[in-house]
Amino acid sequence: xxxxxxxxxxEILKNGDDPYWWRQRFxxxxxxxxxxxxxxxxxxDFMEKDWDNLLILDACRADMFEQAIDTSQFDEYDSVxxxxxxxxxxxxxxxxAREFPDTVYVTANPWISKxxxxxxxxxxxxxxxxxxxxxxxxxxxxxxEEAGLGDVPTIYPDTLSDVARxxxxxYPEKRLIVHYFQPHxxxxxxxxxxxxxxxRDEMHPGVDxxxxxxxxQEVWNEYIQNLLYxxxxxxxxxxxxxxxxxxxxxxxxxxxxxxxxxxxxxxAHPDGVRHPKLTEVPxxxxxxxxxxxxxxxxxxxxxxxxxxIDDRLRNLGYKV
Numbered sequence: 001x002x003x004x005x006x007x008x009x010x011e012i013l014k015n016g017d018d019p020y021w022w023r024q025r026f027x028x029x030x031x032x033x034x035x036x037x038x039x040x041x042x043x044x045d046f047m048e049k050d051w052d053n054l055l056i057l058d059a060c061r062a063d064m065f066e067q068a069i070d071t072s073q074f075d076e077y078d079s080v081x082x083x084x085x086x087x088x089x090x091x092x093x094x095x096x097a098r099e100f101p102d103t104v105y106v107t108a109n110p111w112i113s114k115x116x117x118x119x120x121x122x123x124x125x126x127x128x129x130x131x132x133x134x135x136x137x138x139x140x141x142x143x144x145e146e147a148g149l150g151d152v153p154t155i156y157p158d159t160l161s162d163v164a165r166x167x168x169x170x171y172p173e174k175r176l177i178v179h180y181f182q183p184h185x186x187x188x189x190x191x192x193x194x195x196x197x198x199x200r201d202e203m204h205p206g207v208d209x210x211x212x213x214x215x216x217q218e219v220w221n222e223y224i225q226n227l228l229y230x231x232x233x234x235x236x237x238x239x240x241x242x243x244x245x246x247x248x249x250x251x252x253x254x255x256x257x258x259x260x261x262x263x264x265x266x267x268a269h270p271d272g273v274r275h276p277k278l279t280e281v282p283x284x285x286x287x288x289x290x291x292x293x294x295x296x297x298x299x300x301x302x303x304x305x306x307x308x309i310d311d312r313l314r315n316l317g318y319k320v
Contacts (some may be wrong), residue, residue: 027259027270041274043083044283047094047103051285052243052292054177055234058087058109059184059269060227061252065282068224069231074247076285082251085278086269090250091115102296104171106164107179108155109250121174121297124167126155154181154188156195157233168241173295178237179250182230187222189229205255206268216255223253235286243292249281 046054057065062079071077084090088111095116105112105120110127117123157180164178182189185204188196203222208214231247238245254266257277266275 027264027266027273033272043081043093043279045083045094046248047098047100049246050244051246052175052294053238053241053245054175055238055245055247056177056179057183057227057230057234057247057249057282058179058181059223059251059253060249060281061277062280062282063277064183064220064223064227064253065247065249065284068227069284071282071284074284074286076283078283079280080248080283081276081279082249082281084251084271085273085275086271087111087250088115089271095119099299100175101299102294103175103177104167105177105179106160106167107177108160108181109179112179118299120177120299122167122171122300124163126160126163154184154186156188157182157230161233161237164237165240173293174297175292175294176241178234180230180234183223183227184253185223185226187226189226191225191228193229193232195229204268205253209256210265210267220255238286239288242289244285244287247282247284247286252278252281254278 065071066079082090083093087109091111092115095112098119100119101121103120104122104124105116106124106126108126110125112123113125113127160178160180164176168176187200187203190196200222202208202214203219205219205223209216209219234247238247251269253269254273254275254277256265256267257275258264259266259273259275266273266278269278
């Protein structure tokens with residue numbers, strides 16, 4: 001009890017003059033639990049659903065997907081509720097203390113190396129292989145060197161798709177999770193599949209939108225562009241991988257929606273805030289050719305340097 005009081009006192013002394021800190025504490029400690037009671041704390045277990053390739057578009061809410069992409073092109077389309085309101089929360093609720101020896105995870109999101117490094121047959125985390133491309137299948141292809149991954153704090157979707165193709169060649173009888181970082185900021189792409197000449201760092205639905213330095217419509221439009229940019233490469237990847245692919249998201253995003261019944265607005269994707277726009281994500285199914293024969297195997301430990309991962313998460317604006 002004394003430790004908790006000391007911790008709370010130190011936090012108030014450190015952050016008490018910051019109104020944004022008070023807002024975040026109120027959102028996570030009071031509004032979040034209440035919204036869970038109103039909207040429910042349950043979501044879909046994606047690992048229990050039927051797919052060969054799970055293509056995750058980070059921070060893509062269902063209504064954004066439906067506005068940007070013609071859903072009639074899919075064999076099936078629905079929206080589902082995620083078990084998380086952020087990437088780490090979704091990963092903890094989906095993968096913690098579980099093993100998936102039939103699955104390989106290819107990712108642009110560094111959180112998997114902290115949360116589930118021992119859950120999969122293999123993990124290809126481009127935040128690691130960017131600096132250590134010693135694995136033969138990546139270094140020989142020259143994918144990472146050609147991509148210029150150090151230019152911005154993100155991984156481009158074409159690079160991730162190229163690595164996913166090579167991973168599929170290496171593991172043709174495994175399920176693949178391919179975790180793109182878009183439409184999550186930074187907004188690096190255009191709807192025609194090209195990279196922006198200038199990265200719109202200020203287009204973020206968190207502090208920038210809350211402070212009024214950009215409008216909701218401006219940020220929304222940039223996210224739509226970023227989504228279309230990533231989807232083009234994800235869709236092409238689904239064609240190349242074959243089998244049953246599902247386009248979905250780990251969580252949605254808040255663009256200033258009111259957190260009813262509280263007189264405050266929500267921004268970005270805070271943990272534990274079960275607002276429908278944070279939890280409702282697309283579930284778009286596309287099947288190409290024959291289904292894959294999936295074979296199980298061993299679970300391998302994915303080793304990563306903790307300090308390096310923490311540094312990269314901080315560069316993305318996360319508190320670790």
